[in-house]
Amino acid sequence: MRRGILTVWILSGLLLGTASAETVRRFPPPQFETDYVMPTATEPPPRAALWDTLDSAVLLGTLLLAVWLIFFKRRRSWIVALMIFSVLYFGFWRKGCVCPIGAIGNVTVSLFDSGYALPLVVLVFFLLPLGIGLFYGRVFCGAVCPLGAIQDLVVLRPQPVPEWLETALRLGAWLYLSLSVLFAATGSGLLICRYDPFIAFFRLSSNSSLLILGILFLGVGVFIGRPYCRFVCPYGLLLRQAGRLSRRHVTITPDECIHCRLCEEACPFGAIHAPTAPWPEKTLARDRRRLVFLFVLLLFLIAAGGWIGYRLHPLLARANPTVALADQVQSMEAGLRSEPTDEIRAFRTTGQSDEALYAQRDEILSSFALGGTLVGMFMALVAGVKLIAVSVRRVRVDYEADRAGCLACGRCFAYCPRQRLRDNPAERTVSNTSLQKEAANA
Amino acid sequence: MNNKPNQLSRRQLLREGFWTVSITAAGAAAAVLAARSRRPSMVWQIDPFKCIGCGRCATHCVLSESAVKCVHAYSMCGYCDLCTGYFDPDPKALDTGAEHQLCPTGAIRRRFVEEPYFEFTIDESRCIGCGKCVVGCAAFGNGSLFLQVRHDRCLNCNECAIARACPSQAFVRVPADRPYLMKDQR
Numbered sequence: 001m002r003r004g005i006l007t008v009w010i011l012s013g014l015l016l017g018t019a020s021a022e023t024v025r026r027f028p029p030p031q032f033e034t035d036y037v038m039p040t041a042t043e044p045p046p047r048a049a050l051w052d053t054l055d056s057a058v059l060l061g062t063l064l065l066a067v068w069l070i071f072f073k074r075r076r077s078w079i080v081a082l083m084i085f086s087v088l089y090f091g092f093w094r095k096g097c098v099c100p101i102g103a104i105g106n107v108t109v110s111l112f113d114s115g116y117a118l119p120l121v122v123l124v125f126f127l128l129p130l131g132i133g134l135f136y137g138r139v140f141c142g143a144v145c146p147l148g149a150i151q152d153l154v155v156l157r158p159q160p161v162p163e164w165l166e167t168a169l170r171l172g173a174w175l176y177l178s179l180s181v182l183f184a185a186t187g188s189g190l191l192i193c194r195y196d197p198f199i200a201f202f203r204l205s206s207n208s209s210l211l212i213l214g215i216l217f218l219g220v221g222v223f224i225g226r227p228y229c230r231f232v233c234p235y236g237l238l239l240r241q242a243g244r245l246s247r248r249h250v251t252i253t254p255d256e257c258i259h260c261r262l263c264e265e266a267c268p269f270g271a272i273h274a275p276t277a278p279w280p281e282k283t284l285a286r287d288r289r290r291l292v293f294l295f296v297l298l299l300f301l302i303a304a305g306g307w308i309g310y311r312l313h314p315l316l317a318r319a320n321p322t323v324a325l326a327d328q329v330q331s332m333e334a335g336l337r338s339e340p341t342d343e344i345r346a347f348r349t350t351g352q353s354d355e356a357l358y359a360q361r362d363e364i365l366s367s368f369a370l371g372g373t374l375v376g377m378f379m380a381l382v383a384g385v386k387l388i389a390v391s392v393r394r395v396r397v398d399y400e401a402d403r404a405g406c407l408a409c410g411r412c413f414a415y416c417p418r419q420r421l422r423d424n425p426a427e428r429t430v431s432n433t434s435l436q437k438e439a440a441n442a
Numbered sequence: 443m444n445n446k447p448n449q450l451s452r453r454q455l456l457r458e459g460f461w462t463v464s465i466t467a468a469g470a471a472a473a474v475l476a477a478r479s480r481r482p483s484m485v486w487q488i489d490p491f492k493c494i495g496c497g498r499c500a501t502h503c504v505l506s507e508s509a510v511k512c513v514h515a516y517s518m519c520g521y522c523d524l525c526t527g528y529f530d531p532d533p534k535a536l537d538t539g540a541e542h543q544l545c546p547t548g549a550i551r552r553r554f555v556e557e558p559y560f561e562f563t564i565d566e567s568r569c570i571g572c573g574k575c576v577v578g579c580a581a582f583g584n585g586s587l588f589l590q591v592r593h594d595r596c597l598n599c600n601e602c603a604i605a606r607a608c609p610s611q612a613f614v615r616v617p618a619d620r621p622y623l624m625k626d627q628r
Binding site for chain 2: 025026032043098127242347
C-alpha cells in the first residue's frame with residue numbers, strides 16, 4: 001500500500017519536474033486541530049559590525065606600537081612580544097581574515113566590478129599599512145603581519161641566499177601579484193586567499209593540501225628566513241615600494257656606524273648591505289654601453305612578454321567558473337562526455353540557453369586576452385627594470401639596511417656595539433678593562 | 443643628507459617628488475574606494491532557489507564541520523507522514539528506524555503532531571549540510587528543507603571555499619544585517 005503511494009508520488013514528482021530550482025507547492029498547508037504552534041527557523045546573527053571597528057583599531061594600535069618599538073625603543077625582545085600578540089590576535093583569534101594581503105583581491109574586484117561593495121574594514125586593512133609604510137617603511141611586516149610573525153618565530157638556522165637568486169625568486173612574487181589582480185579583475189576568484197599557506201594553522205582546520213603547503217613554508221622557513229614574505233607575498237611588493245619612498249628608514253645603529261661588520265651576518269633576510277667599493281673609473285664607458293643595451297632590450301622583453309601572455313590566456317581563463325562551465329557544456333553537447341556534471345545539471349535548471357553561455361565565455365575570454373597580454377608585458381617590464389637596477393652603481397658609505405628588503409624585525413639592533421653601549425653603559429668599562437688586560441699580557 | 447655631495451640632490455628631489463605623488467595617490471585611492479565601500483559588511487549566503495543540493499557544502503568548508511546546515515521553513519512544510527526528505531526512497535517501514543532514513547547522521551527528528559501530520563525538526567549539531575534531504579524534499583515534496591550558511595559557525599572567509607566549489611554558483615554575498623535567504627520569506 002505504502003509502496004503504491006510512493007510510486008504515485010514519484011510519478012507526480014516526475015510530471016511536475018524533478019529537483020527543480022523553483023519550489024512547487026505539492027501539498028497544502030495542514031489544518032491543525034490541536035493547539036500545535038508552528039515553530040520558525042532560528043537565524044543566528046553574524047559577527048557584529050562592532051568587531052570590524054575593533055579590528056581596525058587594533059591594527060592601527062599595533063602599527064603605531066610597532067613604529068615606536070622599531071624606531072624609538074629599538075629592542076628585539078619587545079618586537080617579538082608584539083609579533084606573538086599579532087599571531088594570537090590576527091591569526092588565531094581572527095582566523096587570519098581579513099588581512100591586507102588578501103585585501104588586494106577585494107580592492108581589485110571593487111575597481112573592476114561596480115556591483116561589488118567593498119567592506120570598509122577591508123579598505124582600512126589595505127591602506128593603513130601602506131600609509132604607515134610611506135612614513136616608516138615596512139613596520140607592518142616587522143611586527144604586525146601574522147603571516148610574517150609566524151615565520152619569523154621559526155627562523156632558527158638561517159642560510160644566506162645569493163643576491164641574484166633572491167632577485168630572481170622575487171619575480172615569482174611579481175607574477176603572483178599580477179595573476180591575482182588578473183583573476184580578481186575577471187571575477188575568477190581571489191588567488192591570494194585561496195593559497196594562504198598559514199590559514200590551516202590559524203583555523204586549526206583545513207584540507208590536507210593547504211596543511212602540507214603550510215608545513216612546507218614553515219619547514220623551509222627554518223633555514224631560509226621568511227620565504228613567503230620574500231618570495232611570494234604580493235602585499236610585500238607594494239610595501240617594498242613604500243619602504244623605498246618612506247620618510248624614515250630602519251637604521252642598524254642608533255648613532256654612527258663604526259664599520260665593525262658585526263651586523264653583516266645578523267640579518268637572516270639578506271637585507272643588510274656592506275659599503276660599496278669606490279667606482280672603478282675605467283669601466284665607466286662599458287657600463288654606459290651596457291645600460292643603453294639594457295634599455296633597448298627592455299622594449300624587446302616587453303613585446304615578448306605581451307606575446308607570451310596573450311598565448312597563455314586561454315589556459316589562464318580556465319580558472320574562471322563560467323568559462324569552465326561553458327567548456328563542460330560544449331563537450332557534453334559534442335558527445336565527449338556521457339554523464340552530466342553537477343555544474344551542467346545546475347546550469348540546465350536555470351533554463352539559460354547554451355548560446356548565451358558561450359557568448360558570456362567569449363566576453364570573459366576577450367578580457368583574459370587583454371589582461372594576459374598586460375600581465376606578460378608587466379612581468380617583462382619588472383624583469384627588465386631589475387636587470388637595469390643591478391647594472392646601476394649605488395653608493396653606500398655605511399652598513400645599511402636595504403630600504404625595500406628590510407622587514408623591520410629588529411634582529412640587527414642587538415648586534416651593533418653602539419646600540420649595546422647605549423642599552424648597557426656598563427659594557428664600556430668591561431671592555432676597557434679586558435683591553436687593558438690584553439695589553440698587559442702582550 | 444647635507445654632508446653628501448651636491449650631485450645627489452637631484453636624486454633627493456626625485457625621491458621627494460615620488461613621495462608626494464604616492465601619498466597623494468594613496469589619499470585619492472582611499473577617497474575613491476571609501477566612496478565605493480560600505481557598512482555593514484557583507485556575509486556569505488546560499489540562494490536556496492539556485493542550490494541543487496549537490497553535497498559539496500558538507501565537504502568543501504574550511505571548517506571540519508561545515509558551517510552550512512539544513513534549515514526548515516515550517517510554513518512551507520506539508521507535515522507529511524511519508525516525508526521524502528526524511529525517508530529513504532524505498533523505506534521498509536514508516537518509522538524513525540535509522541535504516542529507513544535518508545539523513546546519514548540522523549539529524550532530522552520526526553515527531554507526531556496529530557493525525558495525519560508529522561513535524562520534522564533539524565538537529566543542527568548533527569547536520570553536516572550534505573543536502574540529501576533537500577534534494578528529497580524538493581523532488582517530491584514542497585521544498586521546505588533547504589541549505590543555509592549558519593552565521594554562528596561561518597568564519598566569513600574572504601574567498602569562501604564552498605562558494606568556489608559550488609556548481610550552481612548559488613553562494614552570494616548578502617548584507618550582514620539581513621544575513622539569511624529564507625525560502626518562505628521571499
